[in-house]
Amino acid sequence: LVTIIECVCADGTAIPPSVVFQGARRDLEWGRDNPCNASILHSPKGWTDQELGSAWLERDFEPQTAAKVKPNGYRLLILDGHNSHTTYRFCSFAAKHKIIILCLPSHTTH
Structure with missing residues (x-):
């Protein structure tokens, strides 16, 4: 099982994906210089969890979208309402960095 976290910006650009493999521990060196510049991650079930989110x-x-924002501007991040996106850490970081979170109902984006 593998999960891919993807993000496409309103201007049509995309940030490199993150690929989450199932497992307690992986040798992730093999994925370091991949052509997509993807982040290679792991979790026990191969899903995004609160820590990975x-x-x-x-x-x-x-960091990859900060340059797209005008000074004192906001960013909008649209995602599903999965519990990996609704933690205090996630929401407080977003608020501190002027990232507005719009949550769609859980599991409606796939």
């Missing part, structure tokens, strides 16, 4: 927002989305 917050890490993606902090490590991938925020």
Whole structure:
């Protein structure tokens, strides 16, 4: 099982995907220089969890979309209402970085 986290911006560009493999521990070195520049991650079930969701927002989305925002501007992130997106850490980081979260009903985006 594998989960892919993808993000396409309103201007048509995309940030590199994150690929979550199932497993307790993986040797992730093989994926380091992949052609998509994807982040290679793992979780026990191969799904996004609360830790990976917050890490993606902090490590991938925020720095890779920050340059697209005008000074003091906001970003809109539309996602499903999965519990990996609704943690205090996720929401407070988003608020601090002027990222507006719009949650669709859980599991309606796939």
